[in-house]
Amino acid sequence: MTSYTAWEKYDVDEAMKRLEEEEKKEEKRKEEIKYEKKKDGVVEDACDSAQVLATKAALAALKAKKSLRKKFSKSNLHAENEPFDKVNELEKQADLLTRKSALIQVAMTKRAEGNTLLAKNNTTQAIELFKSIVQAMDELDQVIILLEKTEVALEKNEAAENAIKPCTEHESHGCGCHDKEETPPAPVLKPLPKSHDVKGVATMLRIDALMGLGKCALERCHYAAASEYFRDVLLLDGNHLEAWKLRGSAFLSMGAPLIATLHLNKVVILEGTDAGEGSKLLAEVENDIVNDPKPEDEMYNVALRYLQRQSYREILERIILLRKEADVIMVEGFYLYSNIKYQAILSTLNELKWQNPVLNELRVACHSNIASGLVEMKKQYQKAIHHIQTALELDPDNPSLIFRLGQCYRQTHQFDLATKTLHIALEKLNAVSSSTDASRMMIKEEIERNAFDQSELDPVYIKQQTLP
Secondary structure, eight states: OOOHHHHHHHHHHHHHHHHHHHHHHHHHHHHHHHHHHHHHHHEEEEEEEEHHHHHHHHHHHHHHHHHHHHHHHHHHHOOOGOOOHHHHHHHHHHHHHHHHHHHHHHHHHHHHHHHHHTTTTTTHHEEEEEEEEHHHHHHHHHHHHHHHHHHHHHHHHHHHTTTOOOOOOOOOOOTTTTSEEEEEEOOOOOOOOOOTTHHHHHHHHHHHHHHHHHHHHHHHTTTHHHHHHHHHHHOOOOOOHHHHHHHHHHHTTOOHHHHHHHHHHHHHHTTTTTTTHHHHHHHHHHHHHHHSSSOHHHHHHHHHHHHHOOOOHHHHEEEEHHHHHHHHHHHOOOHHHHHHHHHHHHHHHHHTOOOOHHHHHHHHHHHHHHHHHHHHOOOOOHHHHHHHHHHHHOOEEEEEEEHHHHHHHTEEEEHHHHHHHHHHHHHHHHOOTOHHHHHHHHHHHHHHHHHHHHHHHHHHHHHHOOOO
């Protein structure tokens, strides 16, 4: 028997609140299931429609071929004299529509298989299936372009065939040309619907595949890859709520909570309520940022521990993953997070003392990116100079690094050194066969900028210029 003391401790309002939340979650889950069924219906209809249209186009091609034979047998002309090969165009249309139907069918089947495998955490096979869907949609995009060209050509030809010649008779003779309300004659062949409708289906299937790839990447703790897949989804559908939420969680797992909050803010806006799941997640992340901020040293140690593995292979695999995370975060403009990861990679490589051309390239990239972050984030040019010089010890002929060094010299008012360095960068760039005029122009503009700054800010140079 329940005691009164227990009842007094029981918070009815809190229990009701939890119950309402559970009901909302269940309702949302049912809506998602219903939505997925509708999506499947749309795709199936598009596939069936493509099959029907392919059959119609094939029949239209046969009719046109038969009509062409009759025409040329009566006029004793040859088909080669026909300016527009309608039969060939209709046959091409039928082939394209058949291909369109097949691609949609392949995507439907593999999407279902991929989702099943993902639910069973079999990410390796699921990834292959989702990637094949993306490839199928790439091909479908090309098919749609060709279909549109074919439809335009057929429509132009049909308009030319059905053009009404002006009547020269002045009295009504039953042709209808003197009637007040003119009605155009019905076309012999009904024009097929345009293929524009399948673009939406192709985009939807592509988004589903990219979401599947992103979820697989999350399951495998490949957070940088996951964020890139979800980014591709958002480029196709900027209001895809799940993509915003999962991309935010990927950045949170990468140790970049500030980027996560930007994504979760978007989730809150899309949910349209402060009581949704996005608001709760956002409040939790913001609470951690305010009440439990992670100092740089702690973040650096976390990155170092992540790279400490038993075997060299595991260490290399984690270095690659951490480098990808740093690259993605750097692109987002949060250099504090990315620089910490780059520095952890450099420290690990230096501790192991591995010497390898590929690893040296990685060292150069890390030093270069750290320098960029220092300049963009804190304008710490002296530290940036140190990292660039270290990178140049490994890659002394790199014109990009030399150019950046020249920029840093200008910013620290070492104008003579900047002039010399920038001219070396231009020489190194001219020696590269793949260099562009735009790159040369950028260096030349920096040389001019350095000369101007020196004329305005260098007292020794200014004094020399004023002497007779």
